[in-house]
Amino acid sequence: MDYLLQPWPWYVSGPLITFIMLLLFYFGKSFGMSSNLRTLCSMGGAGKYADFFRFDWKAQRWNLVVVVGAILGGFITVQFLSDGSTIDLSSNTINDLKTLGFTNAGEALLPPEIFSWDAVLSLKGLSILVIAGFLVGFGTRYAGGCTSGHAISGLSNLQKPSLVAVIGFFIGGLLMTHFILPLIFTA
Amino acid sequence: MKLLKYLLVGMFFGIVLVKSEAVSWYRIYEMFKFQSFHMYGIIGSAVLLGVIAVALIKLLGLRSIEGQKINIRPKEKGFIRYLLGGSIFGLGWALAGACPGPMYILVGTGVFSMLIVIIAAILGTFVYGVIREKLPH
Numbered sequence: 001m002d003y004l005l006q007p008w009p010w011y012v013s014g015p016l017i018t019f020i021m022l023l024l025f026y027f028g029k030s031f032g033m034s035s036n037l038r039t040l041c042s043m044g045g046a047g048k049y050a051d052f053f054r055f056d057w058k059a060q061r062w063n064l065v066v067v068v069g070a071i072l073g074g075f076i077t078v079q080f081l082s083d084g085s086t087i088d089l090s091s092n093t094i095n096d097l098k099t100l101g102f103t104n105a106g107e108a109l110l111p112p113e114i115f116s117w118d119a120v121l122s123l124k125g126l127s128i129l130v131i132a133g134f135l136v137g138f139g140t141r142y143a144g145g146c147t148s149g150h151a152i153s154g155l156s157n158l159q160k161p162s163l164v165a166v167i168g169f170f171i172g173g174l175l176m177t178h179f180i181l182p183l184i185f186t187a
Numbered sequence: 188m189k190l191l192k193y194l195l196v197g198m199f200f201g202i203v204l205v206k207s208e209a210v211s212w213y214r215i216y217e218m219f220k221f222q223s224f225h226m227y228g229i230i231g232s233a234v235l236l237g238v239i240a241v242a243l244i245k246l247l248g249l250r251s252i253e254g255q256k257i258n259i260r261p262k263e264k265g266f267i268r269y270l271l272g273g274s275i276f277g278l279g280w281a282l283a284g285a286c287p288g289p290m291y292i293l294v295g296t297g298v299f300s301m302l303i304v305i306i307a308a309i310l311g312t313f314v315y316g317v318i319r320e321k322l323p324h
Binding site: 012105 | 190195199200206208214238253257263266268283285292316317
């Protein structure tokens with residue numbers, strides 16, 4: 001039971017993610033979480049504005065159910081499957097975050113410096129979340145997939161476009177982490 | 188009842204991603220700083236096993252629960268959309284510290300400010316859909 005409540009090592013989590021992908025393949029579906037964003041647009045009537053959203057979203061209901069399950073999974077984990085462990089970050093990461101003004105790195109899942117309501121309810125804090133979300137939503141549809149669709153299932157299927165997309169993920173991620181975050185946050 | 192299995196898969200996915208800490212902003216930052224093997228281990232082992240599993244599915248012609256041959260749709264050809272779209276996604280991923288799956292899962296863990304990120308992501312998808320004809324693919 002202790003093993004269940006402690007953080008799971010990468011060599012347990014990685015294969016379990018493969019297992020989830022294979023389950024969805026077995027059900028005759030695909031592993032792609034960002035498709036839900038398009039489905040939600042379509043449900044909300046976005047088909048009036050673009051052909052891209054004119055499709056039978058009811059056929060995608062299964063994927064929305066996966067999302068509901070994922071939300072429940074997050075709830076179950078913090079309520080019943082956690083022992084309050086902090087995240088065992090590398091000491092270099094903790095030090096680097098200090099220079100950005102992030103204290104107590106790893107004590108929660110997410111930095112309160114970005115996600116606490118105190119931070120969010122300011123023009124800067126709100127802009128960060130809105131811009132971040134917009135980039136994810138725009139980028140993932142432009143690239144035709146996100147981490148699950150390209151990095152996990154696309155690479156598993158040896159798709160060259162997915163390799164290019166993952167290289168893109170890193171170009172953007174490295175730019176943000178190494179050059180833009182230090183401009184946004186200062187200690 | 189047919190949909191129940193998807194609810195269970197989703198729950199399992201949520202549990203795995205929280206227990207692996209892949210939903211943590213800090214772990215994404217650490218990954219892009221190359222300061223820990225953790226995230227590379229997760230994605231690397233998932234892909235390595237995935238390559239073997241997908242090859243076996245094709246080799247053995249395995250069938251889905253509905254009896255049809257499992258057919259994993261290949262990605263459309265292209266280059267610019269993958270590189271440019273991927274880079275835009277990467278910028279957002281490193282700033283929000285969450286990609287689409289974790290965004291939803293984190294709401295379940297009680298981070299309700301993530302709803303703002305989700306709404307903005309839906310808006311981003313909408314804007315892409317409206318202007319996609321004008322973008323290079």
